[in-house]
Amino acid sequence: MKSKVLFDRPLVIPSLLLCAGIVIGRYLSHPVIFLWSVFALFFFYALYRYYYILLALFLAFGAYVSSRALSVPSDYLSLAGTNVNIRGYIVTQPLYRPQKVSFDLKPYNVNTEQKIRINMYSNSNFLPDLKYGDILDVKVKVKLPRGRTNPFGFDYSLYLKKNGVYAIGSTDINGYKRIGKRDMGFLGLAMGIKDKLNGTIHACMDNPYSDLLSSMLLGYDFRDEDVIESFSTSGVMHILAISGFNVGIIFSAVFFMAKPIKDVYIKNTIAIVVLLIYLFLVGFSPSMLRAALMAIIFLIGQFFKRQADSLNSLSAAAILLLIINPLSLFDVSFQLSFVATASLILFYPTVYKYLRSLPISENISSLMAMTISAQLGVLPFLVYYFHKISIISILANVVVVPFAAFLIPLGFLLILTSFIPAVSAFLTMPLVGIIYYVLRVTDFLSNLPYAAITVPFPGFIWIGLYYLFLFRFTDIIEFDARYTIASMILALALFIQQFYIPGPLTISFIDVGQGDSILIVTPHKHSLLIDGGRLDTRTGFDAGKAIVEPYLLMNGIGKLDAVIATHPDADHMGGLLTVVRDMPVKSAIVYQKCDDSLSSAFYDALRDKRVPIKYLHRGYKIHIDGVTLEVLNPPQPTPFENDNDNSLVFRLLYKKASILLTGDMGLDAEKDLVADSIDLKADVLKVSHHGSATAGSQEFVQAVGPLVSIISVGENNYGHPSKIVLERLKNTRIFRTDMNGAIVLKTDGERYYIRPFLRR
Incomplete structure (x- = not known):
């Protein structure tokens, strides 16, 4: 196997090995043993090839810096779970969401250099106007961020740690006091100028035009979820974030204006200075810093009269940034920006050559080639992280990007001439017109049938x-x-x-926090989802969107044979709303029709998707792919008054394997099952109601006789799981999602293999 493109560039392979080492440092529990083995192999091979020793060192260095960064303990450990008064100053630009503002705080009165992420909530849309550098007294409840608790799940702890944040503090708008303003030096000056530029844009035009221009020009957070969704579906999301797109526009503008200058040193110096000024104006945004660094390394290479190589420059930028912060490798935007740029360098010539053989103009061929080249490289990353592929992206980029490119130079002209009303008014008209065009076109394209498709992760x-x-x-x-x-x-x-080859029966007890969600996958890949976790209308947390749907897609499941709502509690049915709206579902199963608001929304979603609804009760059986689900509860015709007692309860049978799934069934329903001499025997018991004392009676546990007990539970104020219930289950092997994360049970019908994601 040969590759002149890769192996003839001296920095490409070292940068890839550095990345590999950083990944090893995260995922292998004993990276040192692995690294010494690899190093020894390279060393013996390198007796006459010294270059390989250097490669081995890049691999070893990557693992060392990664494992060292990840092993830093939180200085807030002793404060976890307590209410604390923290005085500190804001070190990030506050991020506003409906009824919530978040920012990172550097504390004065806690003996640490580590930052804490503050989430401030409000019961109304009123939120305080906080700024970078504000000194605050905040009363917060401190919590340590959790890492991944589901396979392929989002690692919130790592996400915060790469930004130097090691704890979370929650408060409301009455729990803080503004003390003053700290002098933030050079960065403070940059943020102040950035805020003034943002104010100038908003003074010249109304929303959403001003918000979108500030996002594209200065990197401010864009909050319109509908617009974000249309940009994402259309495949033009990259123009909303300041990154390589902005650098490309600035490059083009600078070199166009500097055309009369023949001296490459002067021309490149002007470009570097302009880039540095822009970096300053956007507050040294990480995404912009990455893109600017790539460009600056490329330009500096030309100072030494060397043929600057784009791939080498890209590799040098990656090495430098990863040495500064190795954990940035796990940042999605870092991965996408480097992979997209590398794809443009590697694939553009071939794609462009093919397109030029078609009856397409040169400019359109070039634009299409750039879009296709970048998409070819980042496609697996888009599937892995977002599970979505934009089919319309090539067309969208052709008809949107050329117009969006004018927004950056026109936006700066607007800022520079804002003190001249006639000129700023003159510039505002084309800016608003272009933004209006971009918004309308992306909205139209995103609503076309099959504009984007959902793709499960293939492996x-x-x-x-x-x-x-x-x-x-x-x-x-x-x-x-x-x-x-x-x-x-x-x-x-x-x-x-x-x-085509059948596998084991797989049952996943997904960690959705305080709630339930169970995925059943039969030997021939039929899928049933029982409950979908919590939907919290106050905080906006949706377990279906954040946890369950990604879990399904990462396990290669793009459609469901059935969704089952055991009862209409928000921590069970809530997450199913998103799943039903986003994924193809063949049928839905409930115990009876309820008229509460959550159930109504659930039924509306099912009707909109034309999903047939089945109402089941005791005596029904579901047969699918050799698996039988016996419905044990609720009874008919007289269900219980309590919704929990009316939970759908299933006894799953597969050959000799038996598993009892109990929803939130309470003591009354348990007594009814025992009194009616229902066969409850099961090897595995999903403990009812998160281990609450209102379920799991001694008589019921004895009637089931489980060998294994599984409790789906999260952080709560109810005392779940109850010590009484845990005592009754002491003769079984107990797994808990709050301690073990997701619990995956596999069986061939004879033996069980249970794998907790977290081993404690």
Whole structure:
């Protein structure tokens, strides 16, 4: 296997090995042993090839800095769970959301250099106008951020840690006092100028035009969820964030105006100075810093009369940024910006050459080639993180990006001439017109049928094969027919294994915090979802959107054979709303029709998707792919008064395996089942109502006789799970989602394999 594109650039392979080392440092529990083994292999091979020693060192260094950064303990450990008065100053631009504002605080009165993320809530839309550098006294409840608790789940602890944040503090708008303003030096000056520029834009035009221009020009947070969704679906989300798009526009503008200058040193120096000024004006935004650094390294390379190589410059920028902060590798925007830029460098010539053979103009061919090249590289990342592919993105970029590009120079002209009313009014008209055009076009394109499709994650081997074939057919790598045949055989074997060979029955107890969500996947890949976790209307947290739907898609599930709502509590039914709205569902199962607001919204979502609803009670059985679900509760015709007691309860049978799934069933329903001599025997018991003392009676536990007990529970003020219930289950092996994260049970009908995501 050969690749002149990769191996003839001296910094490409070291940068990739540095990334690999950082990943090793995160995911392997004993990276040092692995690294010494790799280093020894490289060393013996390098007796006459010293370059390989350097490569081994990049790998080892990456693992070392990563594991060291991740092992830093939180200085807030002793304060966790307590209410604390913290005095400190704001070190980030406050982020506003409906009824919530978030910012990072550097404390004075806590002996630490670590920051704390403050979430301030309001019961109304009124929120305080906080600024970078404000000194506050805040009374907060301190909590340590949790890491990943579900496979492929979002690691909130890592997300905060890479920004130097090691704790979370919650308060309301009455729990703070503004003390004064701290001198933030150079950064404070930059943020102050940035705020003034933002004010100038808002004084010249109304929303949403001013918000969108401030987002594109200065990096302010854009809050209109509908517009964000239309940009995302259309595949033009990149123009909303300040990054490579802005650098490209600035480059084009500078070199166009500097055309008469022949001296490359002067021309490049002007470009670097302009970039640095722009970096200052946007407050040294991380995304803009990355893009500017790539460009500056490329320009500096030309100072030394060397043929500047874009891929080498990109690799140098990556190495420098990862040495400064190795955890930035796990930032989605970091990955997307570097992969997209590398894709443009690698794939653009081939794609452009093909497009020029078609009857398409040169300019359109170039724009399409840039879009396609970037999409080819980032496609697996978009599927992994967002599970969405924009089918309309090529067209959207052709008809939107050329017009959006004018917003940056026109926006700066507006700011510079804002003190001249006639000129600013003259510039406002084309700016508003272009923004109006961009908004209308993206909205129209995003609403076209199949503008974007949802794609379940296919697995890392498929992703590897995708890149292998992509590199081969764009001539990035060269290998003979044997490698091609081997790759095709592997792809065929994976396809057969994935779709035609039956696997075990898999039941996942997803960690959704204080709530329930259970995914059942039969041997031939039929999928049933029982409950969807919590929907919190106050904080806006939606377990269906944040946890359950990503879990399904990351496990390759793009449609469901059935969704089952055990009862209409928000911590069970709430998350199902998003799942039903976003995914194809064949049928829905409930115990009876309820008239509360949550149930009404659930039924409306089902009707909108034309999903048939089945009402089940004791005596019904569901048969699917050799698996039987016996409905044990509620009884008919006289259900209980309490919704919890009316929970749908299933006894799942597969060959010799038996699992009892109890929803939030209470003591009255348990007594009824025992009194009616219902067969409750099961090897595995999903403990009812999160381990509450209102369920799990001694008689019921004895009637079930479980070997394993699973409790779906999160942080709560109810005392779940109850010590009394835990005592009754002491002769069973107990798993808890608050301690073990997601719990995955697999069985072939004879034996069980239970794998908690977190081992305690």
